[in-house]
Amino acid sequence: MKILVINSGSSSLKFKLFKMLDERVLCAGLFEKIGSDDSSIGFSHQEHEQHKHMIVKDHNNALDILFDLLFEEGFLVDINELYAVGHRVVHGGDVFSKARKINEEVIQKLRELIPLAPLHNSANIEGILAVQARSMDLKQVAVFDTAFHHNMPECASRYALQSSFYFEDKIKRYGFHGSSHSFVLKKACSMLAKEPTETDIISLHLGNGASACAIHRGQSVDTSMGMTPLEGLVMGSRSGDVDPSIIFYLHRHKGYAIDDIDDLLNNKSGLLGLCGESDMRLILQKAEIGNKYQLAIDIFVYKIKKQIGAYLAILPKVDAVVFTAGIGEHSSEIRALVCEGLQGLGIVYDKEKNRETKKRNFSFEHKKSLIKLFVIATDEELEIALQTKEVLERSKDAR
Numbered sequence: 001m002k003i004l005v006i007n008s009g010s011s012s013l014k015f016k017l018f019k020m021l022d023e024r025v026l027c028a029g030l031f032e033k034i035g036s037d038d039s040s041i042g043f044s045h046q047e048h049e050q051h052k053h054m055i056v057k058d059h060n061n062a063l064d065i066l067f068d069l070l071f072e073e074g075f076l077v078d079i080n081e082l083y084a085v086g087h088r089v090v091h092g093g094d095v096f097s098k099a100r101k102i103n104e105e106v107i108q109k110l111r112e113l114i115p116l117a118p119l120h121n122s123a124n125i126e127g128i129l130a131v132q133a134r135s136m137d138l139k140q141v142a143v144f145d146t147a148f149h150h151n152m153p154e155c156a157s158r159y160a161l162q163s164s165f166y167f168e169d170k171i172k173r174y175g176f177h178g179s180s181h182s183f184v185l186k187k188a189c190s191m192l193a194k195e196p197t198e199t200d201i202i203s204l205h206l207g208n209g210a211s212a213c214a215i216h217r218g219q220s221v222d223t224s225m226g227m228t229p230l231e232g233l234v235m236g237s238r239s240g241d242v243d244p245s246i247i248f249y250l251h252r253h254k255g256y257a258i259d260d261i262d263d264l265l266n267n268k269s270g271l272l273g274l275c276g277e278s279d280m281r282l283i284l285q286k287a288e289i290g291n292k293y294q295l296a297i298d299i300f301v302y303k304i305k306k307q308i309g310a311y312l313a314i315l316p317k318v319d320a321v322v323f324t325a326g327i328g329e330h331s332s333e334i335r336a337l338v339c340e341g342l343q344g345l346g347i348v349y350d351k352e353k354n355r356e357t358k359k360r361n362f363s364f365e366h367k368k369s370l371i372k373l374f375v376i377a378t379d380e381e382l383e384i385a386l387q388t389k390e391v392l393e394r395s396k397d398a399r
Contacts, residue, residue, distance in 0.1 A: 002026070002081060003388055005381040007088040008127035010119040011035055013062045016381040017075055020083070020389055023382060026075050031062045043069060059126040060133065067134065084139040085131050086388030088179065088380065090120035090229075092144030094170050099147065099387040101395055102128055102140040110142070116170075117228065141388040148178030149213075149220040156222040173231075175223035177205045181213040183383040184324045184376045187361060189218075191374060192319055200319050202311045204304060205378065206334070207325035208236035208278065212304070214311040222314060224307055230266060233307065234300045236278035239269035241303075271296050280327045280334065301337045308338070312345055320363075320372035321347065329377050332356075335364070339373065346370030 001021060007014040013031040018024065027045035039056040042049070056062050070076040087102070093113045100106050107128065114121045124142075131140060149157075157173045158166055165171040181203045189199050196218025203213040210233040214222040224232030224240075234240045242265070250256040256264070272278040274296035277286070287293040312318060322328075323335055332354050339349040346369065353364035360377040 001083045001389070002076075003084050003086055003385045004082055005086045005088070005384045005388070006127050006131070007381065007384075008059055008123040010123045013059060013066075013127065014381075015066060016385075017070065018382065018385045020385065023385075027070070027073065028381075029066070029069075031056055031065075034059060034062055041065065045073065045075075059123065060130045063127070063130040063134065079135050079138060082138060084141055084388050084392055086141045086143055086384040087124060087128055088145065088384055089124045089142045090145045090176065091117035091174065092142075092146045092150075093174070094172075096142070096144045097147055097150040099141055099143040099391045101391055102142050106142060116174075139392055141391050143179060143384040143387045145176045145178045146174040148182045149173075149175030149223050152220055152222060159227075171227055173223070173226045175211070175213070175220065176225045176229045177209065177211045177213070177223075177380075178220075179380040179383040179387075180205045180324060180378045181211075181215070181220065181223075183378050183380065184322050185215055185218065187376045188320055188322050188374055191361065191363065191376075192372065194319070200315050200317050202308055202315070202318055202321045204308075204321065204323050204328055204338075205325045206233075206304070206323065206328035206331075209238070210235045210240075210304075210325070210327075212307040212311065214315055216315055222311065233303050234274075235270045237267050237270050237272040239265045239273065271300060274299060280331060284331070284333055297334075297337070301334065304338050305342070308342070308347075309345065318346075318371050320374050322374045322376050324376050324378040329360075329375055335373075335375070347373065349373055 003018050003020055005016045005018065011034045013034065016028040017026045019026055027043065029041060029043040031041050033039045034056045035058060040051065040053045042051040056065065067079065089110065091113050093116055095109050095113065107125065110121055110125050128140060131138060159171065161171065184203055185196060185201065188201050189196050192199060199218055201215045203215060205211050209229060212224040212233060213220055230238050232240050247261055250261050251258065271283060275283060275292040277283050283293045283296055287297055308321065327334055335354055336349065339347055348366040348369035350364055350366040356362045356364065361375065363372055363374050365373040
């Protein structure tokens with residue numbers, strides 16, 4: 001059984017082809033800068049990797065190139081060899097509480113949700129339609145970034161605004177990175193030898209996008225991202241939490257148009273705004289006491305510490321704090337800085353264990369720590385493939 005996972009962005013398309021019998025990645029790749037003269041594709045399988053610049057006009061053209069590659073490299077002989085295609089869809093709004101098999105009704109509802117995530121959902125729909133154009137018989141499943149957080153309590157998901165905004169306009173905290181938080185929860189349960197219904201963790205997805213999630217008995221009860229992925233922690237180019245009045249000030253007194261403020265907060269802020277770099281690896285290399293790179297690290301870490309403290313306050317117990325995604329998995333320096341000084345909250349890390357480089361999943365708490373500390377390699381695409389398989393097998397059983 002082969003499942004192709006597609007993650008369509010506004011100018012990108014990431015893919016992985018899985019053999020589900022052993023959950024093995026057969027090949028993977030990334031189209032970047034789709035629609036520009038500088039577009040390119042990276043493609044890898046086993047030990048072989050290639051990267052080349054080529055004109056990729058749109059998502060439909062990207063799918064043409066992708067399927068040509070899959071046929072040329074021998075991963076597919078016929079498109080109907082695929083069991084299904086699973087799509088990452090960023091925003092499921094109030095409508096989708098779990099992954100869904102795609103049909104015309106689902107596509108229409110996704111179109112209605114475009115105002116909540118204009119760039120993301122539009123691109124996700126393009127990817128779905130591009131696959132559909134190649135085979136109407138090929139099964140497709142939408143896996144939603146927001147679904148894992150769908151049942152958050154109202155006190156966590158609702159903003160202190162007039163009721164009509166919540167009930168009529170659906171303005172609320174939706175949360176994102178759901179596939180990642182869901183994936184690491186399962187791995188954490190395995191490492192703890194506990195069932196999800198017995199497990200409470202704080203999940204820290206720290207990459208170019210960053211979010212924290214409080215998970216109680218296997219359910220998301222709070223998360224740092226909000227109605228959009230802009231709210232919450234400091235990110236590569238996103239500001240995270242800011243006083244909303246800053247928007248009015250920039251508009252009224254500095255002459256910024258609304259679209260310019262949107263661009264500023266999403267694309268020119270965060271680590272990039274603080275020090276001119278968005279890659280934490282480069283920032284750590286350039287950091288010295290008192291310089292702008294060190295300040296960017298300090299602010300990044302400070303916000304994470306505050307979020308951990310907040311979640312320790314709302315969870316009745318915490319079995320583990322989990323670090324995942326690019327920074328969380330690979331930066332022992334950031335993990336150490338986050339854990340430093342949290343002894344009073346029951347978090348004590350082991351300096352030697354934290355330097356582990358060979359294992360993908362490991363613990364690094366000190367024997368005095370009351371709370372486990374895990375590094376878990378996330379795999380959002382595998383989680384999408386697993387949910388795709390589950391949805392289709394469930395629909396078979398229902399017949």
